[in-house]
Amino acid sequence: MSMSMATEIFSVDKKTGAEKQLTFTNRHIYDHIEMGKVEERWIKTTDNKEMLVWIIYPPEFDPGKKYPAILYCQGGPHGAVSQFFSFRWNFQMMAAHDYVIVAPNRRGLPTFGTEWNNQISGDYGGQNMKDYLSAIDAMKIEPFIDEDRLGAVGASYGGFSVFWLAGHHEKRFKVFISHCGIFNFESMYGATDESFFVNYDLGGPYWEKENQTAQKSYATSPHKYVQNWNTPILIITGANDLRIPYTESLQAFNAAQLRGISSRLLFFP
Numbered sequence: 550m551s552m553s554m555a556t557e558i559f560s561v562d563k564k565t566g567a568e569k570q571l572t573f574t575n576r577h578i579y580d581h582i583e584m585g586k587v588e589e590r591w592i593k594t595t596d597n598k599e600m601l602v603w604i605i606y607p608p609e610f611d612p613g614k615k616y617p618a619i620l621y622c623q624g625g626p627h628g629a630v631s632q633f634f635s636f637r638w639n640f641q642m643m644a645a646h647d648y649v650i651v652a653p654n655r656r657g658l659p660t661f662g663t664e665w666n667n668q669i670s671g672d673y674g675g676q677n678m679k680d681y682l683s684a685i686d687a688m689k690i691e692p693f694i695d696e697d698r699l700g701a702v703g704a705s706y707g708g709f710s711v712f713w714l715a716g717h718h719e720k721r722f723k724v725f726i727s728h729c730g731i732f733n734f735e736s737m738y739g740a741t742d743e744s745f746f747v748n749y750d751l752g753g754p755y756w757e758k759e760n761q762t763a764q765k766s767y768a769t770s771p772h773k774y775v776q777n778w779n780t781p782i783l784i785i786t787g788a789n790d791l792r793i794p795y796t797e798s799l800q801a802f803n804a805a806q807l808r809g810i811s812s813r814l815l816f817f818p
Contacts, residue, residue, distance in 0.1 A: 552605060553584040553641055555634040583608040585644040587632075592653070592687045595679045601661070602684050603630065605640040605650040615695040619643060620685045620722075621652040622703030622710035626669055626677075626750070630654050638704065651688050655680035671752045671762040674713055674769025681710065685721060697723065704728035704785075705793060709771065712801055715782060716774025725782040729793050732801040734770040742791040775804045782810065787817035 558572040588604040607616065621638065623630050630652050640650045654661065656677040657669030669677050681701075689696040699722050703711050708730020715725050731737050735755045738747050748754065752762030782805055786798035795816065805812035 551632040552587050552603070552634060554579070555636075584641055586610060587640075590687075592684055594676075594683050596676065598665075600680055600683065601654040602687075603640075603650075603652040603654075604688070605644045605652065607644050607647045607649065610693075612693050614693060616647060616649045616693055617698035617700070618649040618651055618685070618688060618694050620681060620699070620701040621650055622681060622701060622707035622714075623652075623655070623658060624703065624705035624707040626657045626673070626706035627659060627666065629659050631660070638702070649688070649694060651684055653680055653684035655684075670750050671766055673709070673751070673766055678710065678713055678717070681714065682718075682721070689721070700724040700726070702726040702728075703730070705730065708793070708798075711782075712771035713769065713774070715780060716771060716777040718780070720779075722780055725780055726785070727782065727798070727801065728785040729787070729790050729795075729798065730784075730801070731771070731793055732797040732804075733772040734767050736800070737793065737797055740794045740796065772800065772804065775808060778805060778808055778810055780810070782812050783815065784812065785815040785817075789817075 555575055557570055557574060559568045559570050561568050585608045586606045588606065590602045590604055591599045592602050594600050621630075621640070640652065644650050656665060659666050685699060685701075688694055689699060701711050701714050701718075701722050702725070705728070708727040709732075710730075711725045711727040712730050712732050714722065734751060738744070738751065738755060741747055751766040753760045755763065755767045757763050784798045784802045784805070786795040788795050798814070802812055802814040
């Protein structure tokens, strides 16, 4: 499995490590599709660490042209951004529409050590958001990136990331897509089906005024920065989302509408 191939069955020689592909379920499709190049880059973060960022290029990439770019914000918030083939946010499908995809392994994503993975807890609007901005800032200066056509997309925690970026991006982006994102930490805390997780990751309930970790978390809630929103946004949600109730997206959409921001809501009953 990779960003360019869905899961297949392989055998691995336990002595040599040599692999052999046994199934070719989608070969009849791949034979007629040109996949984009997937590139591994290491980008310096604001705290002087090296961050792995995957760049996925359009299939017929021409370095002499300028392309719009999409910053992909991962959900979880601890889900890996690795060599996986997604049937939801498919990087190759997005790149096939002539976008360059920027997919950072920001703070909170696994395989880079316990400190890197745990840093996000109690710091949702902190270093991991700086990591996203470091990634897009490093890429937008490339000659093949059109910095006037940058967008950011994501679902769940990635949707929260989009809402947060909407209030802090300082005119970097021209459009946002948030799928089932967290908009208001306080309403989310009381409505999610997974209270144990938000209680841990946010540091506690919002009413604990002496709890510094919790208060730091709630202070970064995207709804507190709507006054800074100025960018068109598509918001997607569904009635059966128990983790992040659809009312989070409704709040965000209503806020955008009341602010006079070009916005659309896609709702699945």
